[in-house]
Amino acid sequence: MPIQCNQLSLTFKDLTVFDNFSFEIPDRHVTAVLGPSGCGKTTLLNLISGLLSPALGSVSGISDERISYLFQEPRLLPWKSVRKNIELVLSPFMQAKDASVRCSKFLEMVGLSRFTDYYPHELSGGMRQRAAVARAFAYPAAVMLMDEPFQALDLHLKLSLIELFEKLWNYDRRTAVFVTHDIQEALLLGDTIVVLYGPPAEIQAAIPNPVPREQRSLKEHAILELEQQLYTLLA
Amino acid sequence: MMGSTSPNKGSRKKRSQNMRSAEHARTVLRFRNMCISGAAVIVLLGTWWAAAVLMDAAIILPPPPTVIRELLALLQSNDFWMSVWVTLLRGLTGFFISLLVGVIVGIAAGISLPLHALFKPLIAVIRTTPIMSVILIALLWFKTGTVPIFSSFLIAFPVITQNIIVGIRQTDEKLLQMGRAYGLDSTRRLLHISIPSVVPYVISGAQTALGLTWKVVVAAEVLSLPNWGVGSEMQLSQMSLETAQVFAWTAVAILLSAGSQWLLSLGLHSMSWSRLYADSM
Numbered sequence: 074m075p076i077q078c079n080q081l082s083l084t085f086k087d088l089t090v091f092d093n094f095s096f097e098i099p100d101r102h103v104t105a106v107l108g109p110s111g112c113g114k115t116t117l118l119n120l121i122s123g124l125l126s127p128a129l130g131s132v133s134g135i136s137d138e139r140i141s142y143l144f145q146e147p148r149l150l151p152w153k154s155v156r157k158n159i160e161l162v163l164s165p166f167m168q169a170k171d172a173s174v175r176c177s178k179f180l181e182m183v184g185l186s187r188f189t190d191y192y193p194h195e196l197s198g199g200m201r202q203r204a205a206v207a208r209a210f211a212y213p214a215a216v217m218l219m220d221e222p223f224q225a226l227d228l229h230l231k232l233s234l235i236e237l238f239e240k241l242w243n244y245d246r247r248t249a250v251f252v253t254h255d256i257q258e259a260l261l262l263g264d265t266i267v268v269l270y271g272p273p274a275e276i277q278a279a280i281p282n283p284v285p286r287e288q289r290s291l292k293e294h295a296i297l298e299l300e301q302q303l304y305t306l307l308a
Numbered sequence: 309m310m311g312s313t314s315p316n317k318g319s320r321k322k323r324s325q326n327m328r329s330a331e332h333a334r335t336v337l338r339f340r341n342m343c344i345s346g347a348a349v350i351v352l353l354g355t356w357w358a359a360a361v362l363m364d365a366a367i368i369l370p371p372p373p374t375v376i377r378e379l380l381a382l383l384q385s386n387d388f389w390m391s392v393w394v395t396l397l398r399g400l401t402g403f404f405i406s407l408l409v410g411v412i413v414g415i416a417a418g419i420s421l422p423l424h425a426l427f428k429p430l431i432a433v434i435r436t437t438p439i440m441s442v443i444l445i446a447l448l449w450f451k452t453g454t455v456p457i458f459s460s461f462l463i464a465f466p467v468i469t470q471n472i473i474v475g476i477r478q479t480d481e482k483l484l485q486m487g488r489a490y491g492l493d494s495t496r497r498l499l500h501i502s503i504p505s506v507v508p509y510v511i512s513g514a515q516t517a518l519g520l521t522w523k524v525v526v527a528a529e530v531l532s533l534p535n536w537g538v539g540s541e542m543q544l545s546q547m548s549l550e551t552a553q554v555f556a557w558t559a560v561a562i563l564l565s566a567g568s569q570w571l572l573s574l575g576l577h578s579m580s581w582s583r584l585y586a587d588s589m
Contacts, residue, residue, distance in 0.1 A: 122489055140489065141490070144482070150501065152505075161496070165492065212490060
């Protein structure tokens with residue numbers, strides 16, 4: 074079921090972030106929301122996840138479905154090992170044994186099998202973010218929200234994490250909303266690229282990615298053309 | 309693929325080499341610092357000794373050997389051990405009451421703004437009141453043996469409370485938001501996010517409070533003169549101009565304080581409390 078944002082309105086103090094904003098997020102797709110800082114991208118994610126409530130309007134298609142989250146930072150609990158961090162979010166609805174098995178499986182998929190009992194401070198920044206990716210995918214949710222999760226990483230790490238994300242995403246193809254101000258990330262990850270403008274937030278364009286997921290690269294001609302187009306839109 | 313982030317064999321070996329040489333460098337530094345500290349102790353003792361010899365008046369400044377002899381003599385009397393024991397009990401009683409009350413008030417005031425507003429003036433007043441005022445007023449209210457316990461409690465518990473309030477306020481909002489986003493209920497958020505993040509503050513508060521406790525207990529004993537107590541003995545020695553004994557009792561008070569603080573940090577360290585707590589959940 075697609076996620077529908079119906080005529081959302083929200084004001085912070087004097088700033089109108091959303092004014093009668095409607096938006097549909099297709100099922101089992103990665104929707105990249107591209108826009109400059111402060112245009113309401115993170116607020117949009119918080120409205121979808123229910124961390125914030127709109128003053129007017131509603132979000133449908135998501136009620137009592139679990140949501141997994143990837144933040145800008147890994148947000149792992151420093152006093153728990155990688156394994157315990159993941160098991161904690163599984164604990165409300167899973168037997169300890171099942172949680173442990175599921176946790177091991179996803180840590181293996183992100184290449185952290187040997188580091189399951191490490192504490193976050195014992196890992197590099199890239200490894201921590203991989204642990205956060207493992208947590209997001211191990212969490213059995215139909216929807217995944219991502220708030221610039223690769224922003225703090227250097228290009229090399231960023232590309233390897235994007236590759237990792239694709240591998241895990243192909244596994245259960247959950248509906249994903251990916252918020253970023255980085256055009257290249259949006260081009261590589263988004264099945265649809267939505268250009269947001271604001272505040273108040275307005276959709277400037279919603280462009281389907283012309284290149285199928287497996288063939289996307291920053292050398293692909295169609296991708297480069299779209300990149301040009303997006304630059305013009307954002308400039 | 310992900311070779312850059314998963315350490316391959318070569319870099320792992322290099323990393324462990326780096327870690328070993330870093331370990332070595334730390335050991336060298338630690339040894340150097342121990343030498344400096346040792347030298348400082350020797351200089352202090354030497355200055356004391358030289359001053360005592362120059363002054364040549366044991367009643368004003370006894371030399372270290374006289375103090376050590378006095379201390380060894382004290383160690384052989386039963387009265388000495390009784391005094392130490394009673395002071396120890398007073399200190400520990402005061403400390404544990406402070407810890408209990410400090411944790412309860414600290415968590416309550418940390419979570420609830422109205423309670424914080426309620427306790428804030430009280431804590432501010434106690435923290436700025438001179439220790440001697442507390443003791444003198446306690447003398448009017450309590451039996452001599454209770455004065456040290458009450459005074460140390462009143463001085464130490466605000467320190468713990470204040471630390472815990474700060475700890476709760478400092479709980480990383482981003483981690484709490486992560487907990488909410490992943491659907492953890494408020495009990496799980498409290499147990500796995502808020503409480504573990506306060507643990508280091510409780511520990512540092514307890515360490516400061518324990519150090520204060522001994523100072524206040526001995527000062528209170530000096531003023532209230534209970535039958536037994538390190539402070540009572542110190543005061544009696546001073547009144548009879550047994551200066552070497554005053555120094556010896558001071559050494560006892562220092563050892564009591566340092567020993568208990570060392571035991572506390574040892575206990576906390578070996579238990580690695582916060583980690584143990586987190587792993588058991």
